[in-house]
Amino acid sequence: MNIEWAPLRVPMNRRLQTLVTAFFTYTFFTLPISSCLAVAILLYYGEMFVRSLLLIYFVIIYLDYKRNYGIMEGNGWLFYRGIRRYRDYFPVELVKTAELPPNKNYIIASFPHGILGTGTCINMSLDIGNWLSQFPHVRPKIATLDHHFKTPFLRDILRWWGMVSVSKESLAYLLSKSNDPKHKDNRDGFTSNAVAVLVGGxxxxxxxxxxxxxxxxxxxxxFVKMAIRTGSSIVPSLSFGEVDIFDQVSNPPDSSLRRFQNVVKKFTGISPLLPKGRGIFNYNYGILPHRRRIVQVVGSPIDVTKCDTPDPEYVDKIHGQVIRALEKMFDEYKEKYAPNSKQTKLIIQ
Structure with a gap:
């Protein structure tokens, strides 16, 4: 077992990038469990006053979810999301191929998921400066698992990061919002919502x-049915390099590990992955992502005709357009952005 240690003399900026990336990575991996653990500890060891505060907090969560599915209006906590060292660690880039007029709402059909969906998460949640400069007046959001927004502490952090629930009700709420600049929901200057959905999950x-x-x-x-019901355009998005920042323990479809992962996913919605990355002080062992470039290419919007009850044939037609658009994007940009592009293929299953 040969460990490739990081050199002692590394520029301070790179050290800081690694530390910030370690913080976000460990947070993403442990936050769901640590949030539940924190609640359990406070309930068990807390005094009556602490338990009363928790009870009030639970009621607020319940009422807030009933009101608007836990969505924080606006762009989240921009101060916290302005940390660029996480972006620069890889680095993560954003490529615009077409305009997204701010007079309608969008579903960003984002692929591939990767281990954490890092590229999309940075561009549309944690550090949205590049997005706002390329798509002005279009408010970016990322949709993630619904039960995260019913979990104390976890839901608040995700809300601060500008994330929303991927439930049908939450998506319909956001994608049905008015695009009128004079509407009260658009007083921040944004007249459009672009919700990224990591379709493959x-x-x-x-x-x-x-x-x-x-x-x-x-x-x-x-996601196609939701777009049709709300009249939102679908924007295909490919993040080149997303699959390269982590490997994971081999889990072919017929393996015992994959069967176990499928069982857990069935009951929790989460697949228990075993990622393989680097460490803080070495390059080949740990769960930190590797420093490999991620380029999110945002495609052209696919317009749909709004209908409350989507026709299956029309759904299949739009779905086919999305697949063809992704295939075209992959062929057009893989040589420029994908390492070993000649050996890299796109498989849609």
Missing amino acids: AKEAMDSHPGQYILTLKDRKG
Whole structure:
């Protein structure tokens, strides 16, 4: 077991990038469990006053979710999201291929999921400066698991980061918002919502290995139906390099590990991945992502005709357009942004 240690003399800026990345990585991996653990400790060891505060907090969570599905209006906590060292660690880039007029709402169909969806998360949640400069007046959001927004502490951090629930009700709430500049919801100057949905989800994450762009899409049509019901355009998005920042323990479809992951995913919505990355002081062991470039390419919007009850044939038609758009984007940009592009293929399953 040969460990490749990081050199002692590393520029301070790179050290800081590694520390910030370590913070976010460990936070993403441990936050759901640590949030539940914190609640359990406070309930068990806390005095009556602490328990009363928790009870009030639970009621607030319940009422807030009933009111607007836990969505924080606006762009979240921009101060916290302005940390650029996390972006610069990889680095993460954003490539615009078409305009997104701020007179409508959008579903950003983002692929691949990777282990954490890092590229999309940085561009549309943690550090949205590049997004706002390229798509002015379009408010970016990322949709994640619904039960996260019913979990104390976790839901507040995700809200501060500008994330929203991926539930049908939450998406419909956001994508049905007015695009009128004079509407009260648009007093911040933003007249459009662009909600990124990592369509492949936990299933696609299990197929994430360096150099393998395996997308879970053929049977995923819910986002198309939502777009049609709300009249939102679908914008295909490909993050080149997303699958390269982590590897994971081998889990072929017929392996015991994959069967275990499928069982856990069925009951929790989360696939228990075993990521393989680097460490803070070494380059080949740990769960930190590798320093590898991620380029999120945002495609052209696919317009749909609004209908409350989408026709299956029309859903299939739009779904096919999304698949063809992704294939075209991959072929057009892989030589420029994908390492070992000649050996890299796109598989849609």
